[in-house]
Amino acid sequence: MNEQDLRQLLIVSVEDVLPSQPATAGWERARRTRRTRRAVAAVAVAVALVGGGTVAALRSPADPPPAPPVGPTVTPTVDPSHAGPVQRPPAELTFPPDPLARLGDPATVPLSARPVQRALALFQPLDEENRADGPVRVLGDDGVVRSLDVVTLAPTRDAGGNEAPALKPGVLSPDGRWAAFAQTNELIMVDLTSAGVRRVPLDGYLELVVWANDRVLVGGDNRTYAVDRDDEAASTIDVSAWEVVAPDPEAGREAALIELGGEWGGLTLRSRTAREGTIRSEERITADALPSPYKVNEFYGRGWLHGERIASAAWITSSEIDGAEGVAVLDARTGAVTHLLDLGRERAKGCCPVLGWDNQGAVLLRLEPAGLARWNPETGEITGIVRDLRGAIALAS
Template sequence: MREEELRRLLTVAAEDVRPSHPAGTAWERARRVRHTRRAVGAAALAVALAGGGTVFALRPPVGPPPIVADPSVTDLTPTHAPPVQRPPATLAFRADPLARLTDPATAPLSREPVRRALALYQPVDAEYRADGPVRVLGDDGVVRSLDVVDLEPTRDAGGNEAPALKPGVLSPDGRTAAFAQTGELVLVDLTTAGVRRVPLDGYLELVVWAGDRVLVGGDDRTYAVDRSSGAAARIDVSAWDVSAPDPAAGRGAALVELSGMRDGLTLRSRSAGDGALRTEQRVGQGDLPASYRVNEFYGRGWLRGDRVARAAWITSREIDGAEGVAVLDARTGAVAHLLDLGRDRTKGCCEVLGWGDGGTVLLRLAPDAGLARWDPETGEITGVLRELQGLVSLAAG
């Protein structure tokens, strides 16, 4: 090997490894550089020995070798996104099975039940009233109309109305839909198109699945209804504050509530059986910068493992009252990740709709997208559906 060729190889081997984004790319490049360095070292030693430089090659150095900072030592460590993240200026949209969510129905559920539903959707008019039947998006990509039951708006004691379809209605396995109605819970088996009605007292508004039970309630009461038998019992949890449990956790998993405002934000864990209080702690700001804080939560919370995701109004570096989405540690109450959605959005724009594959959070993201995926660990946000003029419930626990 000629001297100039050896010099070029040594230069390549000594270059810095500065990964620009994926940690996997950095690890792969480092592997190639280490391989090159080994090859160059072997070649250099061979040239030295072959050229009569054996004594020079084996002679110990006069002093210790200089210490050269190698940025690959720290830069190659896999990195996570910072605690506070923001969506990109331009959202990329990827192919996704949920992108067909708002397609017109092509068959009635009574004639073509689903094997598994991915989502339920219902359009609304300008007054936020149901504008057509609920649609069922099956895992076969076909959209069906829910024609086996006529749903009435939910009502509270003050006479306020809202459409019956809300986040949390569809079971995580996509096989059953549960609708709160005044004086009853309506269960629809989407795989057979069968309907069961469970009589219950009072005004009922909200539904959330908890294993093989349905929690349904309103302002002053919550029931736990067994999916198979229809047996119902009162349970001491708030239908407004309880987070949808992790489907993988089983029936005995604790229930988690998030409630309060500002310094009074509280995370409670309750027993799954009767809702008895287990632990109570204040929501902490974790590693958020000093200028950030969560003021109040809204919409449904969703538990996955030891993480709870929920939409919130936040204080950011620019404004008190920005829109955001928080991911909290359910064990400590600390905010682990915060998605800062800024001030130029409608109030309550960005409700969380559940957890998706790979630890992503599915949320509404008006006006950027009707439906989007956010990965809190990497900070990546991608669009699923450009517009979503209606109500939706996903099979996403």
């Protein structure tokens, strides 16, 4: 091999050897690449500016702007807690599953054969003349409907001979263990957990009952009795059986009793002592939070206390008519109406008495065509519970 051949061989052998400083070579290559990209980008921007300016100059003022890119539609989140003070039910109610939905089922067993641990509700069918059309049904928390076979109830009546079913809102104790029924000259108490019956003699035409802790307030002809559930001791108390609000079951025995009464211009909320019924305070009921011309004209049916709020059916002045049906929620401390459910002008008079509150802060009421409906004043949501249920209903709070 001569010298020229040896030189050629050495050149070939080192052609694939990497530089001794690869990092320095890499940075140099990267620097050249960045410089090249900046130059290309500068040219591209210049072209875009010139082209865009030319297009803008040539476009007619009447030309529409370019369409925005298509993307997913975002629906803004609505806070349901900001429902307005005046609300209306939907045109069509939904009926989600509910334990009370079995209230319209026929009884399958007598109470005497199978007492309840706790009753959710009582129901009695009524005929077209508003008279009892069968025995009282007892819906237990086990879902079984029983017939109240341990007592036969007569209609209540007043001195004028007017009659009404004995089953009314307020007769079922908040714990669902007792039922109390007003009868002429007596109070009947039924222990639903044992099917036992107690009869307490009392004078007068007694029509209305409401539970106040472990006592029963029962009255009618301008006289109200307070009857102790355990020892059956009875005394008169200076409250109106027609106007007294069903107390909150969470309140103690000595919690004040509240009455709603009067007519518009003189609607009042009175607080009375639990024992004697002595007036503690009296507040004028106001509707300043409602938009004009809404106001409450008169309350009807039983009012129900839940915490510091009272719910009661009422006749109202709405944006359409003076005398519409409605449900009012009031502040129990001040008498201010905070929410109003406007039920419109096409309903029967006295159609929609309130039957209590549930443990989620929703009002339970009668509503056509639903037999029973649930309204949440804070969210405005109203749903059906039982459909087309004709009869008298009493619920456990």
